[in-house]
Amino acid sequence: MDLSSINxxxxxxxxxxxxTPILLxxxxxxxxxxxxxxxxxxxxxxxxxxxxxxxxxxxxxxxxLGFGGAAIGGALLALLFGILTQYLLSNQxxxxxxxxxxxxxxxxxIGQGYIGIKAPSFPDWHIPLLGDIPVIGPIVFQHDxxxxxxxxxxxxxxxxxxxxxxGLVLRAVGENHDAAHALGYKVIRVRLLxxxxxxxxxxxxxxxxxxxxxxQWTEGMTAGAGWIALAIVVFAGWKPWRLxxxxxxxxxxxxxxxxLQAAGLAIPVExxxxxxxxxxxxxxxxxxxxxxxxxxxRIFHASR
Amino acid sequence: MIILEKRxxxxxxxxxxxxxxxxVLTMIVGGILFAALGKNPFVTIRTIFLxxxxxxxxxxxxxxxxxxxxxxxxxAIGLSFGFRAGVWNIGAEGQYIMxxxxxxxxxxxxxxxxxxxxxPAMVITxxxxxxxxxxxxGLLRVKFGTNEILVSLxxxxxxxxxxxxxxxxxxxxxxxxxxxGSRNLAQYASATSWINESAGMHWxxxxxxxxxxxxxxxxxxxMFGFQVRLAxxxxxxxxxxxxNPQRLVLICLGVSGALAGMAGLFEVAGPAGQISIDFNVGYxxxxxxxxxxxxxxxxxxxxxxxxxxLTYIGGEIAQSNLGLPGAAIxxxxxxxxxxxxxxxxxxxxxxxxxxxx
Numbered sequence: 001m002d003l004s005s006i007n008x009x010x011x012x013x014x015x016x017x018x019x020t021p022i023l024l025x026x027x028x029x030x031x032x033x034x035x036x037x038x039x040x041x042x043x044x045x046x047x048x049x050x051x052x053x054x055x056x057x058x059x060x061x062x063x064x065l066g067f068g069g070a071a072i073g074g075a076l077l078a079l080l081f082g083i084l085t086q087y088l089l090s091n092q093x094x095x096x097x098x099x100x101x102x103x104x105x106x107x108x109x110i111g112q113g114y115i116g117i118k119a120p121s122f123p124d125w126h127i128p129l130l131g132d133i134p135v136i137g138p139i140v141f142q143h144d145x146x147x148x149x150x151x152x153x154x155x156x157x158x159x160x161x162x163x164x165x166x167g168l169v170l171r172a173v174g175e176n177h178d179a180a181h182a183l184g185y186k187v188i189r190v191r192l193l194x195x196x197x198x199x200x201x202x203x204x205x206x207x208x209x210x211x212x213x214x215x216q217w218t219e220g221m222t223a224g225a226g227w228i229a230l231a232i233v234v235f236a237g238w239k240p241w242r243l244x245x246x247x248x249x250x251x252x253x254x255x256x257x258x259x260l261q262a263a264g265l266a267i268p269v270e271x272x273x274x275x276x277x278x279x280x281x282x283x284x285x286x287x288x289x290x291x292x293x294x295x296x297x298r299i300f301h302a303s304r
Numbered sequence: 305m306i307i308l309e310k311r312x313x314x315x316x317x318x319x320x321x322x323x324x325x326x327x328v329l330t331m332i333v334g335g336i337l338f339a340a341l342g343k344n345p346f347v348t349i350r351t352i353f354l355x356x357x358x359x360x361x362x363x364x365x366x367x368x369x370x371x372x373x374x375x376x377x378x379x380a381i382g383l384s385f386g387f388r389a390g391v392w393n394i395g396a397e398g399q400y401i402m403x404x405x406x407x408x409x410x411x412x413x414x415x416x417x418x419x420x421x422x423x424p425a426m427v428i429t430x431x432x433x434x435x436x437x438x439x440x441x442g443l444l445r446v447k448f449g450t451n452e453i454l455v456s457l458x459x460x461x462x463x464x465x466x467x468x469x470x471x472x473x474x475x476x477x478x479x480x481x482x483x484x485g486s487r488n489l490a491q492y493a494s495a496t497s498w499i500n501e502s503a504g505m506h507w508x509x510x511x512x513x514x515x516x517x518x519x520x521x522x523x524x525x526x527m528f529g530f531q532v533r534l535a536x537x538x539x540x541x542x543x544x545x546x547x548n549p550q551r552l553v554l555i556c557l558g559v560s561g562a563l564a565g566m567a568g569l570f571e572v573a574g575p576a577g578q579i580s581i582d583f584n585v586g587y588x589x590x591x592x593x594x595x596x597x598x599x600x601x602x603x604x605x606x607x608x609x610x611x612x613x614l615t616y617i618g619g620e621i622a623q624s625n626l627g628l629p630g631a632a633i634x635x636x637x638x639x640x641x642x643x644x645x646x647x648x649x650x651x652x653x654x655x656x657x658x659x660x661x
Binding site: 084089091095098102109270271273274280285 | 394633645648
């Protein structure tokens with residue numbers, strides 16, 4: 001084993017990349033849950049986004065259009081969940097699971113002609129000046145644009161939830177939907193928009209896997225990333241900034257175990273591959289201290 | 305304008321009708337999907353839903369129905385207790401794998417000894433393996449309030465890695481010339497779960513039927529069944545009635561884990577034969593659909609398990625005869641659950657069309 005082959009700068013840089021798909025999916029789910037809806041279909045929306053993004057990017061040659069397609073694909077699938085849970089008042093846990101099972105099947109069907117194809121390249125940005133700073137430059141300022149999109153989204157969602165009236169309405173709907181309804185807010189409309197936003201974010205996260213991180217399409221390639229995103233929302237106590245911490249923690253474990261695999265550590269590969277999932281459980285146990293939104297996963301039905 | 309009005313009590317008629325309606329809707333939309341894939345929708349639907357039962361090769365497919373249906377029913381019965389009580393074990397796939405690993409370990413350790421007690425010992429350790437794996441989310445929820453959905457699901461991925469490690473390492477067949485995978489337990493007389501292979505009978509099928517009867521009696525006649533139903537319908541009322549919620553969580557998870565573990569053991573010692581990397585085929589997840597489609601009722605689950613087994617077998621026939629992609633069947637199964645959840649609104653709500661009533 002040769003631990004000296006692990007370059008700490010590269011490790012930290014790839015940590016940011018590894019965290020991005022989870023971060024994108026988790027920030028979307030955070031908004032959904034703050035609106036009082038528990039969508040367990042993140043995994044299904046992510047993988048659908050991964051395949052939609054890949055198909056569009058390969059078809060058009062543009063990764064940017066691919067990400068657009070992924071967001072639309074994810075949002076459409078989420079809309080299905082929204083219609084079922086908001087209009088047909090189905091159980092959110094069961095419907096979320098159905099969304100995941102459905103998404104896995106759908107993505108496998110769409111992607112069957114695309115296995116083994118390489119995605120069009122999505123070059124890294126070398127941000128002038130900042131990117132030239134030693135150590136910090138390569139870690140933070142030499143990534144592909146989507147890494148920054150993720151970071152900007154986190155900041156934007158924090159601002160939206162805490163500093164705007166729209167955010168206040170969304171939180172009110174999530175905390176107590178009956179009171180919000182009595183105040184005249186459109187509970188179902190707010191929730192549908194939140195659900196679709198969550199789907200679009202999950203789609204972006206999935207497309208980041210198929211277009212940047214891997215970059216190829218394989219069946220079931222999200223491998224639980226959507227579930228980890230759900231776990232990170234709980235870990236973050238439904239607060240955007242702590243989400244960042246959770247995603248980087250997870251990204252760190254992932255990257256570290258991959259590096260240890262490459263360095264030929266005496267531990268078998270399978271046990272290293274388990275570590276991100278075990279880390280997620282450990283983190284959930286230690287850190288599930290936040291308070292969930294009051295109306296989370298409760299069915300809203302305005303009776304007169 | 306369409307208005308939903310909550311029923312005082314769920315409609316009995318619709319409770320029976322919605323699964324049937326969901327199947328019909330799935331066939332219609334599935335047919336449109338198959339047409340879009342360039343297949344004849346009528347032939348495809350007939351191939352999937354009828355050919356396994358009534359075609360000239362049905363004698364070959366009918367035993368398959370039991371083989372595929374048994375693990376689905378066995379796992380779904382276990383899940384249905386938890387789902388009724390609001391305990392969401394969705395990691396049955398992992399418990400299924402652990403059951404297979406634990407049970408197979410006993411069989412493989414004792415090879416080539418021939419002893420009648422070996423298979424029963426394997427069943428017990430298999431059930432214990434699944435139970436143990438389900439106790440992790442159970443205890444974490446009871447002790448730390450950790451979400452059992454996420455933990456049980458994470459453990460599926462851990463179990464899959466463990467399975468790979470076993471198939472490539474500790475349990476690899478020493479006479480297998482380096483190929484991954486364990487010895488074939490189906491060919492080891494004291495360890496096999498087969499009763500009659502050509503008839504599709506193995507101990508898993510028998511156990512599935514026993515589990516259905518047992519679950520039916522428990523839910524209808526036993527105090528625990530009452531507590532499960534009460535906790536699901538009204539947690540507050542359950543608390544007043546003296547239901548210990550923590551005990552309920554542990555029992556629900558334990559039972560579903562043990563049943564999933566047994567299903568895994570029966571599979572590895574029979575139809576699958578060996579511990580291999582691709583041993584698990586998603587029964588643990590499909591069983592979730594089976595549980596809901598069967599309305600969390602034991603008899604319903606038996607029927608739903610049969611139907612789902614039918615789509616697996618019919619899907620394989622459609623794949624080989626009509627060139628239907630395998631993913632289309634997975635999609636069809638997901639669709640079925642979607643439609644069921646959608647039309648279920650009719651069970652709990654009345655639809656009023658027109659202005660304000």
